[in-house]
Amino acid sequence: MSGNVSTPGASVVSRVLAVLYAFDNGHRRLGVTDLARRADLPVPTVHRLLRELVAGEALTRDAEGRYAIGRRLWDVGMLAPEQTELQQVASPFLSDIHAATRATVHLAVRDGREVLYLDRLSGRASVPVVSRAGSRLPLHATGVGKVLLAHAPAELRDDYLAAELRRPTVHTIIHPERLRRQLAAVRREGYATTEDEMTLGACSIAVPILRRASADGVPEVAAALGIVVPTLKRERTRLLAALQVAARGIGRSLP
């Protein structure tokens, strides 16, 4: 007995996706064996798929023989309507905030239990920031994350608070009740802040972007807008005002 002993539920399409999804932010360039391990597929199978993907310009192969996501796939990704429409509408407003504050500006949405960053304008390099467009961070440790969590469906919020919370720094709030009270305050006050909770030396302030209600009913939180600064001590009021003006502007421009 030899030949094909393929595991059930393994179509070529799912294998291709497994290979593509094997790349992540810390692993942008991978060899055949690594990819096979990460995608949980036999090496020769991955090898063949990679050859075809490179031929189709979906992946590139560098001088050391390692594979990476290629230009064509980058292109294709830029066509994702849900991410890019919001990003495009928000772009000039992000620039305005950036010009007014010189801080790092973030546009983010909630994707399940994570913040997904859609766009970022870097500020002065003095503030350490880990995010980039496409990266994901925990909801409870960032300004935009707290805004999105505060306005998430109550069920998901309870669920999230019930689980063990990650703790990127010693200042990260992981006590469920304390976090719950903070989220209530975020809803009440209309903005969220963090101090050293994701990265030491970085504070943030963030507001929701409201999409006007479709027919009747309440407006929906479509995204969050935030900035990262070295300290919130002095400028809190001015920064908040800039964010709120922009958030209102973006909300009004949404389809």
Add this chain to the structure above:
Amino acid sequence: MSGNVSTPGASVVSRVLAVLYAFDNGHRRLGVTDLARRADLPVPTVHRLLRELVAGEALTRDAEGRYAIGRRLWDVGMLAPEQTELQQVASPFLSDIHAATRATVHLAVRDGREVLYLDRLSGRASVPVVSRAGSRLPLHATGVGKVLLAHAPAELRDDYLAAELRRPTVHTIIHPERLRRQLAAVRREGYATTEDEMTLGACSIAVPILRRASADGVPEVAAALGIVVPTLKRERTRLLAALQVAARGIGRSLP
């Protein structure tokens, strides 16, 4: 005789890519039949592939049953190292230019015979601009395009000039010899300009970003940096200075 009569050279991988590549900027949401037509595949085949791609979260399906690029693929695309590394390094410099000029700022590379826009910061809405990150435009009709064409391999340049040139506006320069002289000037002066050549009412000015030579030899043009403004009449010198400072900064920061 019935059953499979599949055309040669049609692997599942190539079919999947054909489906993905069937999306473009003007066609972000497509139905099964349209996709089949655009990918040149039988409808049932496309239907099956789409189901698997949606199951794998690569595509989404909206209320009207139309398909679009999904969040996961957007994510994956953001991992393309060649596009995002440059974009990330350039980002703060783009912000600087934007702050200094309030104009639309572009970062672009050459992809074959087209300009590929990696990033854009929108300026005041008064200037019409068609580009966005991920879009492609003809090399000879934009500022960044002329810079990239001027520094492209001589062979490609000759080839490009020999072909029929598209003419987005009546001001687009399509006369080969006139364009050739302009490109020589771009190399000599270190910058390119356009006036109403891509879009009426939009002028642009652009400079090359030089990657310092790997060991010896001459530096290589890695990308182009440009801005779009309503008119170049007055500010040309100031705008050019801002661009050159930024381009030098980006070049120095490149790996």
Add this chain to the structure above:
DNA sequence: AGCTCGCCTTTCACTCAGTGAAAGGACACT
């Protein structure tokens, strides 16, 4: 109603594209 057109979906017999264990190379380090 009845008819037509366009689009989406399902079926199903056929078969070839895809499979992966095994073997063969190419390095690097010991």
Add this chain to the structure above:
DNA sequence: AGTGTCCTTTCACTGAGTGAAAGGCGAGCT
């Protein structure tokens, strides 16, 4: 020479993928 790691190729087997044909569904027209 010996061992480990990674990349690549081979090849007999077979079930995953195929696509013509048929079945639905809804919109528009007479």
